Amino acid sequence: MFVCDLAQLGNLHYGGKAESLGRLIKWGLPVPKGYAVAAEAFEDGRLKSEAEKELKELAEKLDRRYTYAVRSSAVGEDGAVDSFAGAYDTV
Numbered sequence: 001m002f003v004c005d006l007a008q009l010g011n012l013h014y015g016g017k018a019e020s021l022g023r024l025i026k027w028g029l030p031v032p033k034g035y036a037v038a039a040e041a042f043e044d045g046r047l048k049s050e051a052e053k054e055l056k057e058l059a060e061k062l063d064r065r066y067t068y069a070v071r072s073s074a075v076g077e078d079g080a081v082d083s084f085a086g087a088y089d090t091v
Contacts, residue, residue, distance in 0.1 A: 012038035
């Protein structure tokens with residue numbers, strides 16, 4: 001499963017923001033509902049067909065009464081050597 005609820009992140013690799021939010025949820029802190037896409041969902045910079053199918057299924061389930069934000073991120077995006085903070089827009 002490439003697309004996962006933040007409260008149930010699996011053994012794949014997710015961006016630091018998703019993993020931090022997942023920990024906060026497990027600690028019982030209030031965190032808005034969210035989902036993350038695993039790094040393994042991509043191959044050669046493109047979304048794998050199985051991951052695309054999961055995203056489409058999730059989009060169909062989401063309640064259309066709410067506004068959603070999509071944050072682009074990457075595993076290891078901000079580390080000791082490199083920082084890409086602010087390089088992407090939230091849409």
